[in-house]
Amino acid sequence: MTAARLLVAALRDPGSVAGLSAAEWTALLTAARAERLIGTLAHRLDRRSVPASVARILADAGEGAKQERRAALWEAEMARRALASLDVPVVLLKGTAFAAAGFDAGQGRSIGDLDILVPQGALDAVEQALRAAGWEAVKEDAYDDAYYRRWMHELPPLIHRERDRMIDVHHTILPPTAHPTPDAGALLADAVPLGNGLSVLSPADMVVHAAAHLFADGDLAGGLRNLWDIDRLCREFSQDGQGFYLHLVERAYFHRLGPHLMRALRLTHHLYGTPVPPYRTPLRIDLNMTVADLLFVRRLLARDGWGRQGHSLTRFGFYIRSHWLRMPPLMLARHLWTKATRKPA
Secondary structure, rough: OHHHHHHHHHOHHHHOOOOOOHHHHHHHHHHHHHHHHHHHHHOOHHHEEEEEEEHHHHHHHHHHHHHHHHHHHHHHHHHHHHHHHHHOOOOEOHHHHHHHOOOHHOOOOOOOOOEOOOOHHHHHHHHHHHHHOEEOOOOHHHHHHHHHHHOOOOOOOOHHHOOOEEEEEOOOOOOOOOOOOOHHHHHHOOOOOOOOOOOOOOHHHHHHHHHHHHHOOOOOOOOHHHHHHHHHHHHHHOOOOOHHHHHHHHHHHOOOOOHHHHHHHHHHEEEEEOOOOOOOOOOOOOOOOOOHHHHHHHHOOOOOOOOOOOOHHHHHHHHHHHHHHHHOHHHHHHHHHHHOOOOOO
16 A cells, blocks of 8 residues: 555544555655655554554654644734724635634644635735734746736735735635636635634635635645545535535636535545535536546645655646636646746846
């Protein structure tokens, strides 16, 4: 079994690690670190039933995940304070949202940058407030700055000069040049307040965003972690009844992301065993894997026991696909030519 498959098996069924050899443990832990799932693995496994050397590694990983969680929540609070006077909705996204809302998807999760969603009309005021509070441009580059502001779904990234923490300020969840065009107004309108001046996306929108981030806006690097997010969210949100999935599919098609969500459900069911009901009516959820799905699985599992990504041709194909999704061919050609030929700053 490959390292990536060992990792998937361990997350899906912690009991599968029983009897692993020393080499298999090394491969599993190396893959988990490379996929930024080591904290999640530490949360899932019972350290009393693993070798002592592994238990120590998992204990360290668990503490590291707790520290990341604290830092992420503090950064969210700092952003809230900086933006409090603007009276605009501020919606947490991704890992920080999972942690702030207390969702199972946040347990042990690696959390990096702070991602927030604000109304597009408030971008200038939000940026000014953040800069006044100590955030500044990561890299001053006129072309990149103009590109972000005209074509991307977020401001150029900012970093706090003292805390060295990044913030990505989104006004929607996919680039405006991408083929799907989610309804940013609906995302904001249906967000769920946390009671502290911050909000998170509604349950269905949270899963749709995770699917969009994985399948409509990237090359699937780190995809096992993103797919695990979807598994955890779906399991938690469907506890009150399987009607959640009907609403989820309706919401995905409302945001023009139906096919991407369907692929997410097929793959998370295939790899993590997510209990998705195979509906036939009133909506259809078909969990049968397609030929294209198998290529996605190949890409997701392209990690060996040394933490290296294999399947170079497959990865290159998904790299090209990620750019193709973001912008039309002529625009992409101009962008790549500009990036390749401009003089370094």
